Amino acid sequence: MPSVAELLAEARQSLPAAEARLLLGHVLDCPAVWLASHSDDTVAAERAAEFSALAGRRAAGEPMAYLTGKREFYGRKFTVTPAVLIPRPETELLVDIALQKVGAGGTANILDLGTGSGCLAVSLALELPASRVTAVDVSPAALAVARGNAEQLGTRIDFVTSDWFAGLPAQLFDLIVANPPYVAAGDPHLSSGDLRFEPAGALTDHADGLAAIHRIVAEAPSWLAEGGWLLLEHGYDQAAVVWQLLVESGYIAVEQWPDLAGIVRVSGGHHAKAC
Numbered sequence: 001m002p003s004v005a006e007l008l009a010e011a012r013q014s015l016p017a018a019e020a021r022l023l024l025g026h027v028l029d030c031p032a033v034w035l036a037s038h039s040d041d042t043v044a045a046e047r048a049a050e051f052s053a054l055a056g057r058r059a060a061g062e063p064m065a066y067l068t069g070k071r072e073f074y075g076r077k078f079t080v081t082p083a084v085l086i087p088r089p090e091t092e093l094l095v096d097i098a099l100q101k102v103g104a105g106g107t108a109n110i111l112d113l114g115t116g117s118g119c120l121a122v123s124l125a126l127e128l129p130a131s132r133v134t135a136v137d138v139s140p141a142a143l144a145v146a147r148g149n150a151e152q153l154g155t156r157i158d159f160v161t162s163d164w165f166a167g168l169p170a171q172l173f174d175l176i177v178a179n180p181p182y183v184a185a186g187d188p189h190l191s192s193g194d195l196r197f198e199p200a201g202a203l204t205d206h207a208d209g210l211a212a213i214h215r216i217v218a219e220a221p222s223w224l225a226e227g228g229w230l231l232l233e234h235g236y237d238q239a240a241v242v243w244q245l246l247v248e249s250g251y252i253a254v255e256q257w258p259d260l261a262g263i264v265r266v267s268g269g270h271h272a273k274a275c
């Protein structure tokens with residue numbers, strides 16, 4: 001039977017040390033740091049084979065989050081599968097802004113469009129326990145993952161299978177958030193790194209990257225309560241066009257927010273209701 005040190009040494013021929021440790025920690029169900037003080041421990045043959053298989057898949061490019069089935073978002077561990085986009089650190093900005101808009105302890109009727117893993121909906125529901133959160137996705141497989149995350153993390157969300165607003169029961173929301181597919185067809189990022197393994201429908205509109213954003217911006221006003229906010233994540237190069245779209249579509253108090261890297265990633269506004 002191989003030792004922890006032998007397995008890690010072998011995997012390091014094709015993987016960064018940190019990834020090898022995370023994968024072995026995952027297979028042995030122990031924290032990666034534990035491995036350092038147990039390098040001479042032997043590993044059962046099946047576990048070793050399981051680890052080698054995962055290391056091989058990682059070396060072939062599969063995302064760490066799909067191999068371990070987990071990704072942290074806003075301080076909580078979410079289950080992820082290839083049915084959902086892997087939560088990104090920059091999307092945490094959308095949670096921060098949503099919390100500012102609702103205010104600590106606020107009660108709001110909140111909608112998350114295209115929830116995927118549920119990372120936005122679940123984080124908002126847990127941070128704003130007095131609020132009501134509805135989450136929609138067009139993919140039943142994604143909704144199953146989101147539902148699992150809501151249960152595992154201990155919150156209640158109304159899940160609806162819906163193509164954006166199309167299947168939603170009529171109501172008004174104080175806050176609508178969305179991290180829609182905004183990568184343009186043919187963007188080279190789609191054929192590199194983790195994105196190759198993620199659901200295409202969560203990443204791209206198969207057009208110019210703005211189709212989903214156009215649709216959400218156009219339809220949201222009929223679902224927003226007076227003074228309610230629409231907050232959207234968009235691509236690193238879409239800030240100017242999204243600003244213009246919001247203004248031309250009758251949104252007021254349009255605002256944009258940079259992520260930690262200084263890139264404007266989130267835009268929003270509320271809609272001037274005709275009275």
Ligand code: GLN
Nearest residue numbers: 179180181182183202203
């Ligand atoms: N932020 C993702 C990326 O470019 C895209 C996510 C999305 O399309 N909503 O890697």
